[in-house]
Amino acid sequence: MKLIIRWAVLAFAMWIATLAVPGITVNGGFTTYLWVALLFGLLNSIFGSVIKVLTFPVSIVTFGLFLFVVNAAMLSLTARWSTKLDVTGFWSAFFASLIISAITTIFKSLQKPARL
Secondary structure (H helix, E strand, C coil): CHHHHHHHHHHHHHHHHHHHCCCCECCCCCHHHHHHHHHHHHHHHHHHHHHHHHCHHHHHCCCCCCCHHHHHHHHHHHHHHHHEEEEECCCHHHHHHHHHHHHHHHHHHCCCCCCC
């Protein structure tokens, strides 16, 4: 159940990013946002994890700010693999990744810890 909720939150974050950032568009409705969020989540969990491990020294030097560049690259890769998502440039992907990261982080902080 938690996975489905996180997926819906990611789709919501993508929707907010398309409203706020001019260079990001999703061609479709609610199910398209879910599809793009699923693809982004899969690519970010597979390739993003490897890239984050490889760029760990750069992330340390930049105090973690380079992770936004990695997330922007994953968003651009998602746009390349999906015909429903359009990203016009690096800065659009960068600002969209900031918004997506902020919304998902806020959601994670609002979740109650599980009681054992």
